[in-house]
Amino acid sequence: MNKPERGIQFWRGLTAGAEQLQQYKELLEVYDSRIGSFLEIDPVKGAALIQDRRGSGPLAGVPFGVKDNIAVKNFQLSCGSKILENFISPYTATAVQKLLAAGSIPVGKLNLDEFGMGSSTENSAFHPTANPWDHAYVPGGSSGGSAAAVAAGLVPFALGSDTGGSVRQPAAFCGTYGLKPTYGAVSRFGLTAYASSLECVGILADSVHTTREVFRTIMGADPLDQTSTAAPEGQADTAKSSPCTIGVLKQPEGLDAATEAVYLASIERMKDLGWTIVPIDLSTLEYVVPVYYTIATAEASANLARYTGIRYGVREQGTANHEEMVRLTREHGFGNEVKLRILLGTYVLRSGFQDQYYVRAQKIRTLILREITELFTRVDMMLMPVFPVSGFRLGSKQMTPFQQKMADKFTATANLAGIPSLSFPAGKAGQLPVGMQLMAPVFHEERLFNAAEVLSGGRPIELAPGSLVLPDGYDAKAVR
Amino acid sequence: MAPFQTFIGLEIHIHLLTKTKVFCSCRSAFGDPPNTNVCPVCLGYPGVLPAVNREALKMAYMVGTALNCDLSMHTVFERKNYFYPDMPKNYQISQFSDPVGRGGWFEFETGGKIKRISFHDIHLEEDAGKMIHDGSRTLLDYNRAGTSLLEIVTNPDFSSGEEAEDFLQAFRRLVRYLGVCDGNMEEGSLRCDANISINRQGKGLGTKVEIKNLNSSRFVRKAMAYEYRRQAKTLKLGGAIVQETRLWNEEKQKTQNMRTKEAAHDYRYFPEPDLPPFCPDEGFLMGVAEAVPELPFFRKQRFGRQYGLTAELADFIADEKFRADFFEVCVDEGADPAETAKWLKGEVAKQLARREADLEGSFLSSFRMAELMKLLGSGRIHANIGRQVLELVLDEDMDPVRLIEREEFAGSDDREALGPVVDQVLSNNREAVLQVRDGSQKALGFLMGQVLKTAGQQADPKLVRRILLDACHEESPARKD
Ligand SMILES: [Zn+2]
Numbered sequence: 001m002n003k004p005e006r007g008i009q010f011w012r013g014l015t016a017g018a019e020q021l022q023q024y025k026e027l028l029e030v031y032d033s034r035i036g037s038f039l040e041i042d043p044v045k046g047a048a049l050i051q052d053r054r055g056s057g058p059l060a061g062v063p064f065g066v067k068d069n070i071a072v073k074n075f076q077l078s079c080g081s082k083i084l085e086n087f088i089s090p091y092t093a094t095a096v097q098k099l100l101a102a103g104s105i106p107v108g109k110l111n112l113d114e115f116g117m118g119s120s121t122e123n124s125a126f127h128p129t130a131n132p133w134d135h136a137y138v139p140g141g142s143s144g145g146s147a148a149a150v151a152a153g154l155v156p157f158a159l160g161s162d163t164g165g166s167v168r169q170p171a172a173f174c175g176t177y178g179l180k181p182t183y184g185a186v187s188r189f190g191l192t193a194y195a196s197s198l199e200c201v202g203i204l205a206d207s208v209h210t211t212r213e214v215f216r217t218i219m220g221a222d223p224l225d226q227t228s229t230a231a232p233e234g235q236a237d238t239a240k241s242s243p244c245t246i247g248v249l250k251q252p253e254g255l256d257a258a259t260e261a262v263y264l265a266s267i268e269r270m271k272d273l274g275w276t277i278v279p280i281d282l283s284t285l286e287y288v289v290p291v292y293y294t295i296a297t298a299e300a301s302a303n304l305a306r307y308t309g310i311r312y313g314v315r316e317q318g319t320a321n322h323e324e325m326v327r328l329t330r331e332h333g334f335g336n337e338v339k340l341r342i343l344l345g346t347y348v349l350r351s352g353f354q355d356q357y358y359v360r361a362q363k364i365r366t367l368i369l370r371e372i373t374e375l376f377t378r379v380d381m382m383l384m385p386v387f388p389v390s391g392f393r394l395g396s397k398q399m400t401p402f403q404q405k406m407a408d409k410f411t412a413t414a415n416l417a418g419i420p421s422l423s424f425p426a427g428k429a430g431q432l433p434v435g436m437q438l439m440a441p442v443f444h445e446e447r448l449f450n451a452a453e454v455l456s457g458g459r460p461i462e463l464a465p466g467s468l469v470l471p472d473g474y475d476a477k478a479v480r
Numbered sequence: 481m482a483p484f485q486t487f488i489g490l491e492i493h494i495h496l497l498t499k500t501k502v503f504c505s506c507r508s509a510f511g512d513p514p515n516t517n518v519c520p521v522c523l524g525y526p527g528v529l530p531a532v533n534r535e536a537l538k539m540a541y542m543v544g545t546a547l548n549c550d551l552s553m554h555t556v557f558e559r560k561n562y563f564y565p566d567m568p569k570n571y572q573i574s575q576f577s578d579p580v581g582r583g584g585w586f587e588f589e590t591g592g593k594i595k596r597i598s599f600h601d602i603h604l605e606e607d608a609g610k611m612i613h614d615g616s617r618t619l620l621d622y623n624r625a626g627t628s629l630l631e632i633v634t635n636p637d638f639s640s641g642e643e644a645e646d647f648l649q650a651f652r653r654l655v656r657y658l659g660v661c662d663g664n665m666e667e668g669s670l671r672c673d674a675n676i677s678i679n680r681q682g683k684g685l686g687t688k689v690e691i692k693n694l695n696s697s698r699f700v701r702k703a704m705a706y707e708y709r710r711q712a713k714t715l716k717l718g719g720a721i722v723q724e725t726r727l728w729n730e731e732k733q734k735t736q737n738m739r740t741k742e743a744a745h746d747y748r749y750f751p752e753p754d755l756p757p758f759c760p761d762e763g764f765l766m767g768v769a770e771a772v773p774e775l776p777f778f779r780k781q782r783f784g785r786q787y788g789l790t791a792e793l794a795d796f797i798a799d800e801k802f803r804a805d806f807f808e809v810c811v812d813e814g815a816d817p818a819e820t821a822k823w824l825k826g827e828v829a830k831q832l833a834r835r836e837a838d839l840e841g842s843f844l845s846s847f848r849m850a851e852l853m854k855l856l857g858s859g860r861i862h863a864n865i866g867r868q869v870l871e872l873v874l875d876e877d878m879d880p881v882r883l884i885e886r887e888e889f890a891g892s893d894d895r896e897a898l899g900p901v902v903d904q905v906l907s908n909n910r911e912a913v914l915q916v917r918d919g920s921q922k923a924l925g926f927l928m929g930q931v932l933k934t935a936g937q938q939a940d941p942k943l944v945r946r947i948l949l950d951a952c953h954e955e956s957p958a959r960k961d
Pocket of ligand 1: 501504505506517518519520521522523626
């Protein structure tokens with residue numbers, strides 16, 4: 001493999017000083033022009049946010065990208081929406097703040113489906129993002145920009161957000177690791193809300209090692225997010241290592257041939273490692289999607305009510321009164337998928353309909369959690385597909401928005417139950433990577449990392465063709 | 481008996497005296513320049529989250545305790561959804577199905593009797609900002625957005641506007657006692673909406689009409705009286721009452737329609753996913769119980785029993801917590817309760833009013849007050865001097881004893897100091913002395929006049945009289961030189 005060495009020294013070299021940061025910026029602009037993963041690129045501005053880039057920690061001097069629905073002071077926070085096109089964040093999200101404290105450098109903001117609503121990043125109001133493995137394909141979504149940037153070797157890791165699979169699905173499509181942590185393990189302060197009770201700040205990274213380091217850095221209770229909690233003591237030490245017991249779906253329905261083949265191959269690989277495979281039924285799986293969309297849209301209808309152009313964002317000009325200003329600002333500022341979900345959420349919360357939809361969905365959510373909890377008394381982890389198909393073409397309408405929603409059932413399970421899940425590269429379907437996911441009980445992220453470490457043999461991901469390489473004559477003395 | 485029965489309920493909002501807003505760390509203050517007490521959280525910026533203020537929760541539970549509510553052990557915040565420019569998130573974080581307190585009752589005096597009313601619930605929520613119309617422009621000030629509000633909803637238990645007014649005054653006294661609200665209705669820190677329905681005696685509730693814009697407890701009484709007349713007239717003529725919201729117009733002394741029916745509003749309440757339910761632990765509840773003082777209604781009764789204060793004096797002393805505490809410290813220091821109460825209601829109140837000051841901010845500490853009362857009680861100074869000393873304490877920040885020394889009030893009151901003057905007068909008026917011995921009041925009066933003329937204003941007539949009597953009766957040749 002004639003790939004560049006991607007150890008910490010490589011990344012530190014790119015951020016070593018003002019000159020290198022400027023060069024890195026230019027490199028990012030060139031490489032990203034092919035895939036469109038970034039919405040804003042500015043390593044110089046990012047480096048100005050940190051106090052001590054020469055720290056000794058494992059992330060000191062290491063660059064990262066941030067999904068553009070997570071706040072970084074002085075950077076844009078568009079959420080992939082026209083309504084926030086001009087919005088510059090006056091504050092920094094807690095997860096990013098923790099990375100800054102560790103000396104890690106934010107280099108830009110990454111593309112996404114508007115407000116995190118979508119599975120292809122095609123719902124971005126600005127431009128689509130190409131899958132670095134095949135530019136005709138979507139990178140997945142909604143954290144498609146984050147996944148593409150990591151797969152293309154532009155950054156070693158990126159922050160994303162996962163409401164129903166938005167970290168794991170693009171990670172699977174682009175061949176990176178993708179962690180959706182336990183609900184509350186990482187502060188949501190600074191993550192623009194779509195569905196508050198489901199979403200987490202997640203990590204897309206080029207190795208299990210990096211994923212683990214980043215998770216350990218950003219986790220922890222935050223007084224600014226009262227739904228955040230500290231992990232119980234000692235989870236890292238008692239995390240089960242190989243061999244372990246894995247629950248697998250008896251009949252994983254609706255998978256395309258390539259995905260099914262990778263799923264079965266993953267099971268075989270685990271057997272080879274001496275792990276115990278336990279076939280399971282997940283009777284609540286068929287309710288996951290309706291329950292997920294009922295709760296997510298209900299919360300979204302309130303969360304997105306604040307965008308009116310009154311205090312910030314793009315404002316409709318020349319309107320007669322404030323009602324008209326708000327109405328037209330929202331009409332012109334939001335994309336169709338966002339409008340659909342706001343309407344749906346408003347509908348399920350209407351008085352007289354709440355019991356039938358919202359309240360019922362919450363009851364089923366409790367049943368799903370109960371089944372999953374019971375399951376984890378028998379198995380250490382669960383192996384699930386991430387997405388039923390191995391990828392689809394940009395602009396192809398190969399999957400309708402409805403089909404894309406139905407395809408969230410494997411990922412959204414973890415969001416409804418609040419459990420951690422790690423998506424990992426598990427095979428290929430032709431050119432394209434295929435990912436699988438492991439789920440563990442709450443606060444057992446370390447168990448996931450240990451298992452993935454064994455499965456990968458400790459190797460980092462394979463980067464997509466055409467990934468970032470240093471040009472001839474790159475100032476080598478900086479790359480210490 | 482009136483042909484119609486009246487049912488009045490109140491919805492009261494109080495601004496809690498928390499240092500910071502209810503869900504962010506901005507200062508909770510009024511009257512600052514527009515949009516100076518704001519941050520991304522209370523402006524509803526993308527990505528921010530609310531973090532509930534423990535102090536606000538404590539105050540809410542204190543009010544719940546004082547109003548005898550069933551306190552929630554699992555209280556839930558909910559989103560109340562509606563669009564309004566002064567509400568940054570376009571939903572208000574409030575409470576609905578699991579409020580801080582439910583039920584509860586409160587007793588107060590009205591029309592010479594004690595009335596008990598009950599509550600529907602009390603709940604904690606955030607306030608909105610303010611819209612200011614400025615010619616063709618509308619300006620927004622978000623300083624108030626996110627400040628803590630506690631809403632207290634009574635059942636329709638009041639049968640007249642007078643009762644509602646008396647309740648509001650007693651309630652205002654209560655929240656000031658608890659230290660959770662300054663109770664200022666004019667400035668809007670205590671706001672009140674009322675609902676009223678009337679019906680033929682014994683027929684139960686009628687059609688509810690809501691009245692807003694009641695900026696003083698007086699307005700509540702007047703608006704309720706007006707509404708009674710208006711509705712009774714309609715019913716007498718065989719008409720039906722329209723369910724509506726009306727505004728009190730103080731200038732015109734009448735209520736006017738604001739909007740008809742509220743069916744258009746569907747607030748789509750649902751639990752706030754950003755805030756976990758609050759489950760008070762034992763430590764929190766103990767802190768709440770400790771922070772709730774003896775309440776004014778009961779304290780007043782105790783003052784009557786324990787110190788023999790008249791109802792009027794007890795009412796005055798118990799009205800303000802600071803004053804009542806002040807009074808009890810004086811008593812503990814040895815001051816006479818009845819005299820202290822009289823002085824506080826009389827001379828002290830008068831002097832403070834003259835200075836436009838209040839007791840709490842004045843130089844008159846309870847220690848100084850007790851000292852003054854003891855000086856008066858022992859006869860060392862008389863009331864006239866007491867008043868002068870009080871004025872000096874209020875103006876000069878000095879202890880009464882030191883003031884008396886400085887002004888030489890004590891010197892002239894002292895037997896010792898009066899001695900030479902008395903001796904002089906006695907030796908100059910032997911005739912009168914003999915008459916006093918024979919019981920002549922007139923002669924005594926004459927001698928007193930002589931002494932006071934020489935000793936000056938400060939001398940206490942009572943004391944001079946006593947000294948003179950003593951001196952006349954025990955007069956011995958030895959004293960004549
Ligand atoms: Zn604030």
